Amino acid sequence: MSVRLGCIxxxxxxxxxxxxxxVRAGMRVVQTIGTPDxxxxxxxxxxxxxxxxxxxxxxxxxxxxxxxxxLDWLRTAGAEQIYFKYCSTFDSTxxxxxxxxxxxxxxxxxxxxxxxxxxxxxxxxTVFKGHLFVGDVLLERSGMxxxxxTPMTDSNLVNVLAAQCxxxxxxxxxxxxxxxxEAVRARIEQLRATGVGIAVVDAVSNDDLLRLGEALxxxxxxxxxxGVAIGLPANWGIAPSEEAATLPxxxxxxxxxxxxxxxxxxxxxxxxxxxGLPAYTVDPLRxxxxxxxxxxxLDYADAHLGSGPVLVYSTEQPDAVRSVQGRLxxxxxxxxxxxxxxxxxxxxxxxxxxxxVVAGGETSGAVVQALGVDRLRIGGQIDxxxxxxxxxxxxxxxxxxxxxxGNFGTPDFxxxxxxxxxxxxx
Ligand code: ADP
Numbered sequence: 507m508s509v510r511l512g513c514i515x516x517x518x519x520x521x522x523x524x525x526x527x528x529v530r531a532g533m534r535v536v537q538t539i540g541t542p543d544x545x546x547x548x549x550x551x552x553x554x555x556x557x558x559x560x561x562x563x564x565x566x567x568x569x570x571x572x573x574x575x576x577l578d579w580l581r582t583a584g585a586e587q588i589y590f591k592y593c594s595t596f597d598s599t600x601x602x603x604x605x606x607x608x609x610x611x612x613x614x615x616x617x618x619x620x621x622x623x624x625x626x627x628x629x630x631x632t633v634f635k636g637h638l639f640v641g642d643v644l645l646e647r648s649g650m651x652x653x654x655x656t657p658m659t660d661s662n663l664v665n666v667l668a669a670q671c672x673x674x675x676x677x678x679x680x681x682x683x684x685x686x687x688e689a690v691r692a693r694i695e696q697l698r699a700t701g702v703g704i705a706v707v708d709a710v711s712n713d714d715l716l717r718l719g720e721a722l723x724x725x726x727x728x729x730x731x732x733g734v735a736i737g738l739p740a741n742w743g744i745a746p747s748e749e750a751a752t753l754p755x756x757x758x759x760x761x762x763x764x765x766x767x768x769x770x771x772x773x774x775x776x777x778x779x780x781x782g783l784p785a786y787t788v789d790p791l792r793x794x795x796x797x798x799x800x801x802x803x804l805d806y807a808d809a810h811l812g813s814g815p816v817l818v819y820s821t822e823q824p825d826a827v828r829s830v831q832g833r834l835x836x837x838x839x840x841x842x843x844x845x846x847x848x849x850x851x852x853x854x855x856x857x858x859x860x861x862x863v864v865a866g867g868e869t870s871g872a873v874v875q876a877l878g879v880d881r882l883r884i885g886g887q888i889d890x891x892x893x894x895x896x897x898x899x900x901x902x903x904x905x906x907x908x909x910x911x912g913n914f915g916t917p918d919f920x921x922x923x924x925x926x927x928x929x930x931x932x
Contacts, residue, residue, distance in 0.1 A: 508584025605670025626733030673703025758860025765869030
């Protein structure tokens with residue numbers, strides 16, 4: 507059986523967010539890190555493949571090229587519908603990349619129409635009369651106004667998209683969506699007949715997303731945040747099931763590697779330490795001084811891994827992080843810590859760790875790369891937006907890994923995540 511839904515995500519955590527929604531809606535999902543080199547043979551039982559790109563903030567021409575390469579692979583894998591996933595705050599610059607990538611995908615798919623909606627009401631993202639709200643405020647009044655790479659100063663997505671596109675952009679408003687899938691389909695046909703290429707769609711509730719999902723059956727291309735994904739699996743007769751989230755049994759030892767310095771992760775480290783469990787602190791200044799921090803952390807792990815999980819963390823309060831950044835430079839400190847934690851993660855896996863919690867978006871990227879992981883089978887969620895995953899290691903064994911970006915998860919996330927796997931340990 508071939509892939510039903512082929513997804514192209516413009517960043518890594520966004521890809522996981524989408525994959526997580528699809529699994530919860532009943533699809534078996536594989537997320538790949540970049541477009542795979544090889545064939546689709548080893549994802550044969552996946553209903554959806556999500557290709558995670560790093561194309562959100564690269565120049566538009568590069569984003570287009572990366573997305574078309576992903577599209578080619580997904581079509582070869584047999585994908586029946588393509589889903590271009592971007593951020594729920596529609597992160598883009600005046601030059602793109604959402605518009606140019608959308609139009610390039612439309613051209614390659616030889617389709618003259620698609621929709622666009624970043625709505626995800628469960629995460630406080632709603633679109634009303636074409637305007638995107640972040641929680642209770644308009645996008646242009648939210649923190650996104652001052653985003654360093656993609657400042658969003660206009661909440662009207664029809665305007666934002668029209669400025670990035672050569673085709674005509676229009677709106678399918680909430681009254682049409684409220685009237686149901688037939689009304690949406692009729693409106694699509696009407697817009698199409700008048701030469702509209704892309705319709706921004708209002709959605710203020712999950713019910714809107716479900717109605718919209720049904721209306722989009724058979725459309726070659728959908729562009730959206732992760733919200734629209736909840737309404738698509740039903741178009742293939744797929745319903746939520748535990749089976750979709752089933753991973754192979756977990757084996758081996760357990761560890762946590764935390765390089766996130768966010769408020770939530772600081773709380774999670776404090777919670778973990780409060781339980782008196784073994785933990786090793788990575789000090790950036792010792793790395794910068796040339797000490798063998800990787801070796802020292804792994805010696806510590808050798809002494810403790812046999813009796814239970816070990817936490818290795820560089821997580822610190824903002825004041826301490828600023829002080830380190832002042833001495834080493836922010837980018838240099840970040841890179842040093844990421845590479846050290848990635849080296850430690852590799853050493854932990856060499857020592858038999860097969861259940862690994864990683865905290866921090868950038869940290870996760872460095873760890874996954876160091877481990878040679880290029881794809882993840884997505885399992886059940888531990889906390890909203892954070893699933894356990896199973897990844898094939900280069901040697902053929904399976905690593906269970908969860909990649910938690912900064913502010914996700916409850917304070918007991920680390921112990922909760924590890925306990926969730928215990929039931930499945932073989
Ligand atoms: P988050 O998802 O919380 O933003 P990231 O891993 O994406 O976490 O980013 C945290 C950044 O901070 C990384 O580059 C990491 O290497 C760096 N870092 C981690 N610990 C420290 C520390 N103690 N001092 C300075 N920088 C740190």
